[in-house]
Amino acid sequence: MFFPSTISVCGVRGIPCATWGRLSQIRIVMLKSALLILSGNATASLLLLARNLIIARLIPVADYGIASTFAIAMALVEMMSNLGLQQQIVQAKNGEDPRFQAALQGFQVLRGVFAGAVLFFLAGTLTDFLNVPEATWAYQLMALVPVLNALKHFDIHRMNRSMVFWPLILTGVVPALLSVLAVWPLAIIYGDYKVMLYAILIQVGMTAVVSHLVAERPYRLILDRHVMAQSLRFGWPLLVNGILLFGIFQGDKVVVGRELGMDTLAIFAMGFTLTLTPMLVMTQSSQNFFLPPLSGLDRSTEAGRDRFQYLSIVVMQISIVMGLFLVFGVFLFRDLLVQVLLGPKYLTLIPILLPLAIMQAARVARAGAATIALSSGHTGNAMQANLIRIAVLPLAWYAVTQGAGVFVVIMIAIIGEAGGYVLSCVLVARKPGIALGPMVLPVLTSTAFLGAAMLASRLENIPVWMRVAMLGALFVATLASMKETRRYIARRRS
Incomplete structure (x- = not known):
């Protein structure tokens, strides 16, 4: 005997077949999303790990120690300006609003320029403290990193709200790959800590470029005092936490x-x-x-x-x-x-x-x-x-x-x-x-x-x-x- 799907049941809980089918499809989508996120993040991170390993083998140990201090410098400026704007566009109820996104992007650029200026002017102090004064010029050049990071398109984060992760993954993987490919010629040319310096700049610059290539919306910048105040309320604990993370x-x-x-x-x-x-x-x-x-x-x-x-x-x-x-x-x-x-x-x-x-x-x-x-x-x-x-x-x-x-x-x-x-x-x-x-x-x-x-x-x-x-x-x-x-x-x- 034929029973319509609206009254037939599946499983032990009496869930209608159509509903059960929709639930199964949702679970499959979620599982695929989880695997996609994990594989994408893993690929980008493994590429950057490979870059660091290759550089470690190609340059002297002491030079790799100096190169490691670049991460300290970048973390220092990030900790002073991290307000969690990427997380805010996912968590906020109005995260889909184009004006809200443009305001977050404008605030991000403002904080990136500020962070870059801080690193530039503190370069000499930092290198003296770490006993590597010869790297002062490199720290000043690293001031470009927070500025380039701030130019990323927030569409790659906004689309996460709809469980769309490909743009975010490509923005991580492609620049990491280009950074790895640049290591060998940089090692031939320089052969010291400058290899890491330029590999990082290539990665960060291409990250900004790729984020715009995969975006759906036009890139807009707005300085909105209301949104900035909202971001400060949301992000000040993250800012303080960033300072703590620097210590960690x-x-x-x-x-x-x-x-x-x-x-x-x-x-x-x-x-x-x-x-x-x-x-x-x-x-x-x-x-x-x-x-x-x-x-x-x-x-x-x-x-x-x-x-x-x-x-x-x-x-x-x-x-x-x-x-x-x-x-x-x-x-x-x-x-x-x-x-x-x-x-x-x-x-x-x-x-x-x-x-x-x-x-x-x-x-x-x-x-x-x-x-x-x-x-x-x-x-x-x-x-x-x-x-x-x-x-x-x-x-x-x-x-x-x-x-x-x-x-x-x-x-x-x-x-x-x-x-x-x-x-x-x-x-x-x-x-x-x-x-x-x-x-x-x-x-x-x-x-x-x-x-x-x-x-x-x-x-x-x-x-x-x-x-x-x-x-x-x-x-x-x-x-x-x-x-x-x-x-x-x-x-x-x-």
């Missing part, structure tokens, strides 16, 4: 470079890059994917609040898993990674690579809470959680001046990141009010995994297979404790 990502490098020299900085910075790159890929992909649906939920209804609670726990659990993947991969392949990619000049990196990965895992675990808070407009949560990490930085500096090495700096950083994670959970429980009961067991098992990984890396007298089996068991136990994430993945696959 660059503070340890400043300590190491100033007190231990450019050779040691080169080793430390390369290890930081190797572990930071996958972390950034995972956190950016997670935020790009989950921020739009979290921001779009109507929490005035019980169903919306329940959905927000459920998705929030999923995001927090996935953030933990991403960190564990990073640590497990580094534990298994760190020797091969250093020997094949970097060669004998960087063998001293091997003992500190796993501790660096654990530090990044503790940091990536906080990304879930940050995404949840951002989706609700609570931009101050991340800022407050970063305060603990910054608080331990003077302790690291003191330890180095007393003769401690890089390993002690990393261990202090791990303590700071762990404290920051605890505070981020407390804050997200208060605002926007997430019930954290489902997170207790995953946090305990993942902490045991990270502790076991650190211990296993030091106990080389125990057979490798036993150490791997122990970590594998703890990893599986952590996954088993995440009921919400397993349910979420099962539904995406169905």
Whole structure:
């Protein structure tokens, strides 16, 4: 007997076939979007990692240390002007308004010019502080970076609201590829830290160009006082957080470079890059994917609040898993990674690579809470959680001046990141009010995994297979404790 689709049922819940079909299509689209974001971000980040690895092999270690300080300079000016305008166009209710977008773009250019001017005039002071006065002219040229970054078209971010990610991905991948291709001729011409300088300028300049080529709307700039005031209200916690992030990502490098020299900085910075790159890929992909649906939920209804609670726990659990993947991969392949990619000049990196990965895992675990808070407009949560990490930085500096090495700096950083994670959970429980009961067991098992990984890396007298089996068991136990994430993945696959 024939039954119309409007009255026939599918599955055990009695959902109409047509509705079930639409839900399945939505899940397929979301899964494809997630894979697209991850692959795009991974490709761009791997290209930039490849660029850094190639440069590290082609120039002397000390020159790579100087090149690493360029990241410190760029982060310094970005921290003083970061207002999260790209996130605002995704999160704001009027994000589709062309005038609002033009006003954000105008404000972005204004802040980019300001940041560039600051870097230009501070170049001599920065290079003297880092004991590399010969690079002052390079820092002045780097002042072009924030200006070029500010000229990007915001359409690549606006289209994320509709789960359209290709423009954003192309804007990341194409310039990164061109930057990699430029390394070899630059190395032939210069052969020192200038290779990194010009490769960065090529990447940033082409990023602005590609963002305009893939845009749908004409590029317009407006200086609107109302929008600027709105952006300042939205972004001032992100601005303060940017200052804190500078301390987190660059503070340890400043300590190491100033007190231990450019050779040691080169080793430390390369290890930081190797572990930071996958972390950034995972956190950016997670935020790009989950921020739009979290921001779009109507929490005035019980169903919306329940959905927000459920998705929030999923995001927090996935953030933990991403960190564990990073640590497990580094534990298994760190020797091969250093020997094949970097060669004998960087063998001293091997003992500190796993501790660096654990530090990044503790940091990536906080990304879930940050995404949840951002989706609700609570931009101050991340800022407050970063305060603990910054608080331990003077302790690291003191330890180095007393003769401690890089390993002690990393261990202090791990303590700071762990404290920051605890505070981020407390804050997200208060605002926007997430019930954290489902997170207790995953946090305990993942902490045991990270502790076991650190211990296993030091106990080389125990057979490798036993150490791997122990970590594998703890990893599986952590996954088993995440009921919400397993349910979420099962539904995406169905």
